[in-house]
Amino acid sequence: MPLKQDEPWYKHAIIYQVHVRTFYDSNGDGIGDFPGLDQKLDYLGDLGINTIWLMPFFPSPLRDDGYDIADYYSVHSSYGTLEDFKGFLSSAHKRQIRVIIEMVLNHTSDQHPWFHQSRSSKENPRRDWYVWRNTDTGYADARIIFLDTEMSNWAWDPVSKSYYWHRFFSHQPDLNYDNPAVQEEMWNVMKFWLEMGVDGFRLDAVPYLVEREGTNCENLPETHAILKELRRKLDEQFPGKMLLAEANQWPADLRPYFADGNEFHMAFHFPLMPRMFMGVKLEDRKPITEILRQTPEIPASCQWCLFLRNHDELTLEMVNDVERDYMNDSYAQDKAMRLNLGIRRRLAPLLENDRRRIELMNGMLMSLPGTPSIYYGDEIGMGDNINLGDRNGVRTPMQWSGGWNGGFSAADPEKLYAPLIQDPVYGSPAVNVLSQKRTQHSLLNWMGRLIAVRKATGAFGSGSIEFLYPGNQRILAYVRQLDDEKILVVNNLSNAAQAVELDLRRYKGNILIEMFGQNIFPRVGELPYLLTLGPYQFFWFRLRRI
């Protein structure tokens, strides 16, 4: 059945981010695969997921979990075949679930044939597909992103006897987007997958495509021009498909990625995410309201993508030093939890497995302006393993049951691509899908209800937002409105019960209907509307004039 292409579907998407490797192993080799993912689509459908974001699944030496691609036109053999992918895609679409895939435009693996050819000789036709220099002194104003591992953005290549440019790991040489052939080839890559039926791309590391001397080599006009051209081709040849930007930037720098609605459809709101954690820890709405006030308007067809956690560290690049120190001291007291400028932990451990805080954070994720993205396993409160290197501690196998390998794989445990979480609090016997499905009030079932309630109104996906500023700064309150539909959201960021008086005079005469239980609350009058909220409690009210 073809998917509807009318409404901007991404505005009402519930995105589930997953790496095929981590989800379900169908052939018992210890590694998740596409047939396995296919088998679990009903689970995602039951949860209310309508969009899957797949992390890189291409052939790769896997030195950066697949973000080091060695072939853009195939599937890593560990995860299955191209046919397996097509089968999965078809199954997803049958369930009205869209699939967006990761596309790493900025760089390839140093094992990619293009790079082999490029380094082989200065006369090779692909020499200019990468950025080469005789010295390592160019683009000195560009920051180093992976501070913990890289000393420079230039790396010496002994084969070519030259330096090549890389913004990330040194084994990930940047493609040279000043070369039209590169631009053309990357569009061909995208076209290949679009023709197969994928619904969009999460474009990785987009601010860094073009380099210019005397700049920080981020967000350059030339980069935007390339992205606009990709969008133009996309709209022309594949209408209804979507581009999602990964640009870890301040709101003002992010805004150009939407351009006039002709660049990206969506972009992650990176600065908001740490401030949601900060707001809950500080028990103060200021970090959240402050960043959202600084967030510029975006074109009507565009959308923010919100997330609490993802496959990377909880990035603290978009906070100042005072905030970063606070976040580290609050959420990563153990230095092993810190990586680069961030915190490599999952949602539940970050929130000390406090169900109330987990619910509150998910409540905000689902009700603030944007499309929510859920990281696999967070819907059941999976833990992490900070003893695994890099960000692998948040990329452990999905926990399906309390049995063998947590129900992830029939392989011997030592063959798993990564060890399961085994601690008594977060291990698979304690945290797994099977047991949570059987428990009415489990986090998993609660998440399902939350998603269902969100999907019951278009206001969360497409509505405007108006913040209320009650005197009690522990309360974050706002009204989401789409046409005549108005939703009042009230969040208690504090671990203590709170009373709050809301100025709702402009909604005088409306009654409040609590959206989870459908209970009626008193009618709004002239006086401040008094509410009391338990610790970390939140309310979603539909405002109805009856």
Next chain:
Amino acid sequence: MAEESFLTDDFLGQLISVGEVDILVGVPTHNNTKTIGSIIETIQAGILTFFPRERAAIINADGGSRDGTPQLVVGAAIGDAQRSSKLYALRTLRSISTQYASSPASGTALRTILAAAELLRAKACAVISPESTQMTTDWLAALLRPVYSETSDLVLPTYSRHRFDGILLTNLLYPMTRAVYGLRIREPYALEFAFSGRLGSQFLAQNAWHEETARAGSEMQFTLAAIAGGYRICQSFLGTKQHVERHSADLVQAMRQTVGALFFSLEPNFSLWSTKAGSQPIPTTGAEQEFTLEPVRINRKQLREMFSTGVAELESVFQSILSPSTLAELQRIAGLEETSFCYSAELWVKTVYEFAAAYHKSVISRDHIIQALAPLFRGRAFTFLTENHNGSAANVEDNVEALCLEFERMKPYLLKIWNGRE
């Protein structure tokens, strides 16, 4: 009939909005527009600098200002829209104000601040005078840190003062408090201090808050309550304390608030102080006290004349308060020429102790007793000014120390007359 709360509903509503705090800074005001702006700015900067992560609030208890003082305090808030001009604020900083119904009174203001501290469950609270124009951000750290780190319940200030500033302090309050209670507290009557929520709550609950108490000087009572309650007290050096010009008629009021409170405290705490001898230093951060020496003009002649007039006019009052020998000696020195006038330390201590005993026995109205001490204090002030006219800072300190030792040496005399044996 239900008991009426001294907190207005509006203020209570504001407190509910503020919620629990770690740090509370109380500012009692009354028509302080000339000074309050810079002080509030300094408080805000102090909080953001030294307590950036803590939940903090500024609470203004205003005695009915008509010059816009509360508005200046409230303007220091950092909310969703407001930002500090100089420093980054991690979180909201609330600044709220309330006006109490009665006329300006430090006791009512302190009570309001204490109530706010208790309701907000503040861990550490500071009170800052609206006249301390020389305040720096460091003051907040110096006052609040010992309390916030839970090493002290009461932090009192020490200052760099002019040698002739605070003569009542150096000649009566400090030496007598030290001698009676055995603790060397340099500023027992402080307008800047910090306290723990524990101490604040106890004082709020125990103190009988009525008009007379308010008049008696609640800041002094607060210190004395901390001493009597065995709370941990320390001192922090804040720096320069600017002299605030006051009308001479303010002396009686100042004595009510300080000496009255000190005398009043002796009664319920007799079992505590009667067994103490000598004195102990208390933990002090920074200098214990500094004296500065800039030349100042003081009308000493007027002081001596007011002393002599007072001795003559209040003879009948003094007869009920003082021993015959003390009164006779006062009458003798009242007749001396200015050049030979000397109100000795021994006579001064004896005078003060006899007043304290008379206060205890309520030989006449207690308020009249305090009023009657004022002219005698002026005589002692004349002598202090004369003795230290050309003295160095060290000389002044030596003289103050000598007076303290005299108070300590003669404490048995206070005990002797306390129960009317002389």
